[in-house]
Amino acid sequence: MTELKGALIGCGFFAVNQMHAWNDVDGAEIVAICDRDPERLKIVGDQFGIERRYSDAEALFSDGGFDFVDIATTVQSHRPLVEMAVRHKVAAICQKPFAKTLADAKAMVAACRDAGVTLMIHENFRWQTPIQAVRKALDENAIGTPFWGRFTFRSGYDVFSGQPYLAEQDRFIIEDLGIHTLDIARYILGDVLSVTARTKRVNPRIKGEDVATILLDHESGVTSIVDVSYATKLSKEPFPETLIELDGTEGTIRLTQGYQLEIANVHGTRSFDVSPKLLPWASRPWHNIQESVYAIQQHWIDQLRHGREHSTSGADNLKTFALVEAAYDSAARREPVDIGAMF
Ligand code: NAD
Ligand code: 89Y
Secondary structure, three states: OOOEEEEEEOOOOOHHHHHHHHHHOOOEEEEEEEOOOHHHHHHHHHHHOOOEEEOOHHHHHHHOOOOEEEEOOOHHHHHHHHHHHHHOOOEEEEEOOOOOOHHHHHHHHHHHHHHOOOEEEEOOHHHOHHHHHHHHHHHOOOOOOEEEEEEEEEOOOOOOOOOHHHHOOOOOHHHHHHHHHHHHHHHHHOOEEEEEEEEEOOOOOOOOOOEEEEEEEEOOOOEEEEEEEOOOOOOOOOOOOOEEEEEEOOEEEEEEOOOEEEEEEOOEEEEEEOOOOOOOOOOOOOHHHHHHHHHHHHHHHHHHHHOOOOOOEHHHHHHHHHHHHHHHHHHHHOOOEEOHHHO
8 A cells, every 4th residue: 555644833741642643653764854853853763763853944835845744743833734734725633622623623623624625633541442442332233222320530740851841831631631530431421411520739830720520411311420530549540541431211321440341131240351452552541542542543544644634523523512611611610501602
């Protein structure tokens, strides 16, 4: 198969996973990288043997020679870089969080649509092996019609050592991590009508909230809870596992710590080990996330080749990003927020 050529912008902490995954993806090759920090450019360029290196994204696009761009920078640069991709008519993957505001994210989707440029948000958590297993059980009607759900991520893991900027932001856990949990809730139980949220900051050394409890009313009539915390010190650290409870008319699904899936219904109780693979370049406990990075990047190539919509297209991810904004708004006003009114 001829390989699609890609360029990666932003050679920081997480991009190393994306570069490893690109090496594994069938049908893709990274031909150029860009970072405004010369040290990061050299580290990643040398590690992955990439000769074409740029400190300026405009220069990268002007030279061209690639079919897609993988934007792995932090949120401030997402809108300008996606708009640059649009001007140069290059298909783009953009890391989460989509943008600083929903208005920016909507403008990015509109610009891509008008220019006929494909946009996918790198929302990888729904691609994790255990999350896919839960979705498969529901699709196979293992518990009938779900009527209640809980999506929980509670941890005391030190994410600030690898990503120090997370301690400096006014908004922390919902924008950084809860965004994934909200996306999983949408992926499993469908789109959302309204959001009610409460937030807290427990760690005095950070600026934003590190605990959030969010109630979702899904269009299907299901109620779910998304609860996330980076202030929860457990005897056995679960990072970075999302745990799930689903109650349905015919049974229950429980995804518990240690990647164990339990399905109880009229046929009895069945347990499955749904652990992610430890890819050769991966390391625990990140291997769950790292495997999903490979999965979403392979999906990007497969769909791009066939001109098919991506699972986390820009248009799809607007609906997840709206939940992030709604959660902050609801917590600030202590009122439910109507999602329909945001579109
Ligand atoms: P980072 O700060 O370590 O790396 C970002 C890099 O981008 C830096 O090297 C910086 O110099 C470069 N950069 C920023 N703006 C640029 C520009 N305009 N042109 C060229 N280079 C530019 O950040 P990180 O921790 O790697 O996070 C990057 C993104 O990945 C964030 O949006 C974060 O939320 C996301 N992330 C996602 C996951 C996941 O599982 N999906 C996990 C961690 C981080
Ligand atoms: O940035 C975050 C993400 O997307 O997944 C985990 C993380 O690295 C820290 O919360």
